[in-house]
Amino acid sequence: MKKIFTFLLFSQISYAQEAPRYLFDDLYFADPSAHVFNNKIYLYPSHDIDTEVKDPTNGGHYNMKDYHVLSLDHIGQKKTKDHGTVLKLEDIPWAEKQLWAPDVAEKNGKFYLYFPAKDKEGNFKIGVAVSNKPEGPFTAEKKPIKGSYSIDPAVFKDNGKYYIYFGGLKGGQLEKYRDNEPLAQAKEPNDQENALSPKIALLSQNMLEFAEKPRDIQILDEKGNPLKAGDHDRRFFEGVWIHTYNKKYYLSYSTGDTHKLVYAIGYNPYGPFTYQGEILTPVTGWTTHHSIVEIDHKWYLFYHDSKPSGGKNHLRSLKVRKLEYDEKGFIKTMNGQD
Numbered sequence: 076m077k078k079i080f081t082f083l084l085f086s087q088i089s090y091a092q093e094a095p096r097y098l099f100d101d102l103y104f105a106d107p108s109a110h111v112f113n114n115k116i117y118l119y120p121s122h123d124i125d126t127e128v129k130d131p132t133n134g135g136h137y138n139m140k141d142y143h144v145l146s147l148d149h150i151g152q153k154k155t156k157d158h159g160t161v162l163k164l165e166d167i168p169w170a171e172k173q174l175w176a177p178d179v180a181e182k183n184g185k186f187y188l189y190f191p192a193k194d195k196e197g198n199f200k201i202g203v204a205v206s207n208k209p210e211g212p213f214t215a216e217k218k219p220i221k222g223s224y225s226i227d228p229a230v231f232k233d234n235g236k237y238y239i240y241f242g243g244l245k246g247g248q249l250e251k252y253r254d255n256e257p258l259a260q261a262k263e264p265n266d267q268e269n270a271l272s273p274k275i276a277l278l279s280q281n282m283l284e285f286a287e288k289p290r291d292i293q294i295l296d297e298k299g300n301p302l303k304a305g306d307h308d309r310r311f312f313e314g315v316w317i318h319t320y321n322k323k324y325y326l327s328y329s330t331g332d333t334h335k336l337v338y339a340i341g342y343n344p345y346g347p348f349t350y351q352g353e354i355l356t357p358v359t360g361w362t363t364h365h366s367i368v369e370i371d372h373k374w375y376l377f378y379h380d381s382k383p384s385g386g387k388n389h390l391r392s393l394k395v396r397k398l399e400y401d402e403k404g405f406i407k408t409m410n411g412q413d
């Protein structure tokens with residue numbers, strides 16, 4: 076009897092540690108990029124709003140108009156702090172609409188917010204806004220990053236250099252480009268062709284420009300062949316994130332129309348990366364988008380789902396849960412319906 080009780084107690088405690096929790100109830104946020112700055116956890120999410128745009132084609136109903144910054148003093152804190160609006164669409168000279176998933180990097184005490192938005196011609200570009208504080212407010216540069224396109228910037232610091240990763244299919248417009256040049260018409264590769272890749276570029280010293288032409292990131296299967304466009308369970312769709320663990324580089328992303336978070340492992344920021352498996356099975360809602368961060372020697376997955384809005388794809392809520400590796404360094408798959 077004592078044994079059973081001890082087992083139940085232990086399993087309850089361990090379940091409580093693993094279970095995800097929602098981070099914010101009052102407003103809808105999504106696509107959280109989490110970072111530890113000055114010993115605090117900062118979250119840079121998209122700010123979802125209900126919208127008059129009813130047609131979901133190409134993500135038009137993700138019609139966000141501003142960014143907020145959220146923070147936690149520690150991971151267990153019950154109420155996430157909202158620092159309020161830190162950048163508005165109307166204060167970005169070049170942007171017309173759709174402030175999608177952002178990320179932030181710190182360099183020499185300044186904070187750089189990277190964000191996608193559609194310009195006046197309806198093309199997604201990536202902009203930068205700068206602040207002296209992690210919680211903003213941020214001031215946008217007058218123009219987007221020269222040569223930028225598509226969505227979902229994620230900035231990664233490695234050996235003193237900063238790299239920007241980006242790209243997203245369909246609504247994210249990656250099919251409109253080849254070799255960094257716009258096509259006359261968007262063209263999807265056919266199923267047997269190589270899948271479109273996320274992009275990477277070194278950032279300039281001042282963090283405001285690409286210091287090189289964006290390059291393709293190769294994601295390979297177990298035989299060393301690039302993943303094919305028809306491989307919807309494994310190929311890149313959007314929402315790339317990169318982190319290191321035991322000196323290896325983990326590139327994680329959403330598979331979009333199959334709604335999974337998956338990852339691939341490489342040995343430097345440019346790759347190639349070899350596909351490994353699923354991090355998170357589909358959540359409630361069409362999109363899945365995440366970040367992975369080490370906090371106090373433990374690893375966490377920040378993500379979103381649409382359960383609290385009753386499954387409305389464009390009204391998403393932030394979540395966090397512990398992420399675990401097995402003894403070989405593979406990420407243990409988590410259930411998106413938890």
Ligand code: FUB
Pocket residue numbers: 105106121137175176226227243313314362363364
């Ligand atoms: O939030 C708008 C878009 O939905 C993001 O940019 C994508 O990653 C997807 O989550």
